[in-house]
Amino acid sequence: MQFIDFKAGRVFFAAILGLSVAGCSVPDQPTEIHDPYESTNRRVHDFNRNLDRTIVRPISEVYGEGVPGRAQQGISNFAANASLPSAFVNAILQGDIEGAGQNGFRFVVNTLIGFAGILDPATEMGIPEESADFGETLAVWGAAEGAYVELPVLGPSTQRDAAGRIVDIFTNPLSYALEAPVNALPPIAGAASRFGDRYRFSDTIDSVLYESADSYAQARLLYLQSRRFEVGQTNDDALIDPYEDPYDTVYDE
């Protein structure tokens, strides 16, 4: 009992930490780019790009071409399934009962009849994953997005999402339930799955990192747009109307 309380306390503490970190940034303007740390971020971006070119991309090619497709799929499925309890917890924290139910159902079905999640029968039954993480939970709770930050190794993020990532180290009940050495499997599979993604989306990622005139600005824009879309923080007012741009009027009204 005391053990459980200690764990719960740690999650609670982490949550408070997350809120206070995200809370100290300037007011949120979710349609704009707030990047006061741009020069530092650009240095981190150069580091990340070098890391990708010299290590991540080459390894992903070996992985993508060397490991059979079905094995890659199994590894990705296993990693995704092992992270579901965290998505379940976050869906509950967000008050998203349907999402929690969906993730809970997926986890039970895939773990029991999908060989510990290596297969994904739940998707075939029409129950796809409802991704949820603590960065999203913070957004639902009303925390501001904060400044854009590019994290070493992990890549584009915001202050809110970075805080969320720290908290998510503690939000997966599975990590408390598994003992060594089995508890090493999900992170290893997760890392392998990342290399698989890097390989699978190689053309798109390469086009941003190596073909864009300003890969930093492009990666920042792509991250913020897709993250705001995922978190559900998009609104009609933010939609660009190119016909109403003051100096962009091609056609007379």
Place this chain on the structure above:
Amino acid sequence: MTQFTMNNISRRAMLTGVAASFAAFGLPGIARALTPASASTLVTSVVDDINSIINSGRSEAAILRDFERIFLTYGDVNTIARYALGADGRSASRAQMAAFTDAFTHYISRKYGRRFREFEGGRIEVNAAREVKNFYEVRTTARLRGEAPFSVVFLVSDRSGQGKFFNIFIEGINMLASERTEIGAMLDRRRGNLDALIQDLKRA
């Protein structure tokens, strides 16, 4: 006689087709307000073309040419190009703007053609259309093999005189914003030299 009839039929079919597309997309000079249904019809045509292109099994070069045709037929390339160029467009001459629009259309259809080519083996389905501000939003779903379905949204307006799409969102990432950032960075790299940018876009 047979030959004549055939010609007649095919000409009539073609004219009907042309008339139908005018009716659906509107004509310059003919005031015909866009409706959710006609915006949907336009996007359905775009999506049907994309579906047949990505599953045609043709070479990349041929596919990219097909995408350029899609942009020219269904996209408001003047508006997209001018928005991408942003404030720098103000100092451009008419001739420069026309050359930029051509070069930009070539560049963007190759760029987005490559991305859509990755949808090979999948298909896009049109869902719902609704009015937003002064234009229409048509939501579609891309269903690719081995991936969770994702959202592709087209924004359609008839303020060019014809119903045409002027922005595409793939999972929330929109073309206008991305291209203004990209074209701005490309222009900075060329110290603001628009003619140099036009030459490079042509070679894209």
